[in-house]
Amino acid sequence: MCPSRRGQAAYDGRMAAPRRRVRMREVAEHAGVSTSTVSHVLNGTRFVSPATQAAVLAAAEELGYELPETVEIAPSRRTLGIAISSYSNPYMAELIQGVEQEAIRAGFALFLCDSHDNPKQESEAVRTLLTHHVDAIVLAPTSQWEETALPLLHKGGRPYVLIDRLSASPCDQVVCDSASATATLIEHLIGHGHHRIGMVSGLPGLSTSQERLRGYQRALVDAGLAVDEHLVRCGHSSASGGRAAVHSLLRNEPRPTAIFSANNAMTVGALQAFDELGIRVGDDVALVGFDDFEWASAVRPALTTVAQPFHAMGARAVQLLLHRLENPMAAHRVVRLPTEIQYRDSCGCPPLDRRFPEAPRN
Structure with missing residues (x-):
């Protein structure tokens, strides 16, 4: 055996044992975080605050933690x-x-x-x-x-x-606050002399539907008016449901003189029903609704609505x-x-003067 090979053999015999692989759990303990947080930092699978990222990476480097060759540290994605x-x-x-x-x-x-x-x-x-x-x-x-x-x-x-x-x-x-806004709308209708006020309610089980129904009932009770279950019809929060609900409400005798629609989709359905029945909103029946929308002021009469700050x-x-x-x-x-009520014409308020002001004379 040549000397070079004898030296190599002697060296091989004295080789140190392979270094123990550092586990992710140890990095987590060293950084004072959970193992899942270390995983998110190293793999970029979830947002982690910059301070925590720095602590994890420092611990990994200090302990000699090595990523598998197929894994790269990815930037944090938010x-x-x-x-x-x-x-x-x-x-x-x-x-x-x-x-x-x-x-x-x-x-x-x-x-x-x-x-x-x-x-x-x-x-x-x-x-x-x-x-x-x-x-x-x-x-x-x-x-x-x-x-x-x-x-x-x-x-x-x-x-x-x-x-x-x-x-x-x-x-x-x-x-x-849907309940308070609804109560204010109903009180407004009562102030215009309406005592038979119908309601098109929303999809059952939703908190907004329940709150608006409570606001409607509260306003009637506070005014000393009876809560008539025949004057409430579910419109299932849809235009088709609102249309069917208004048709049903108007079969009551005597008819309601005002109707509250509990969302904008049902208000669209209500307007369709009034048109089909030849009923004039503002003249034959008052209409108010929850949710304002761009064209609420463009239709005639303009619709009184509750505007939410979406x-x-x-x-x-x-x-x-x-x-x-x-x-x-x-x-x-x-x-x-807070909400804001947009008072317009459909509730019985006098039409707004939409004429342009005259130019000042010289």
Whole structure:
């Protein structure tokens, strides 16, 4: 054996044992975080605060943690998921714009799913968002969300905020005070001399439907008027449902002299029913509605409505999520934003003078 080979053999015999591979659990303990947080930092699968990222990477380097060759440290991706009902609805579009603008300002991309106000589709939407590793979720809940979506949210461990609809579950929420706004509308109709006031109510089980019904009933009771169940018809929060509900209400004898529609889609259906029956809004019957929309002031008579601050609701929801991401153990908050009533002609108010002012004379 030549000397070079004898030396190599001697060297091989004295080789140190292979270095023990550092485990992800050890990196987590060294950094003072959970193993899942280390995984999210190293794989870029979820937003982690810059301070925590730095601590994890420093611990990995100090301990000599090595990633498999097929894995690379990816930049942190900040993604916000939205599961919302019927986002083609004009007011939902305004709400989404509020979410989008605030999310972009905070550096989030958006992932949008439509629940179609259907519990099964809602759960599929939430599952899709979780599968795509969104950092947080904005949810406009269906009537059965606690049985379908809530278990998925708890299992997924992502922060979420409810928007537009209130829940008894402990979580962050952004809503408007539907009951008080409805009561104010009904009081306004009573002030115009209406004592038989019909209501087209929304989809059963939704908090907004329940609150608006309570506001309607409260205003009648406070005015000393009877609450007549025959003057309430469910319109299922849709235009076709609103149309059918108004047809049913107007078969009452005596007829209601005023009708309150509990959302904008049902208001469209109500107007269709009045047209089919040859009934003139403002002259033969007063009409008021919840949710303002662009053309509410363009029709004749112009519609008296409750305007909700949807853009502000969307922005506030993102702000709550940002706070939750940075402060996971903070107390849950329920934010109620004020509404504004747009008094126009359909309730019996005198028509506004829409003429342009005369130019000043010299």
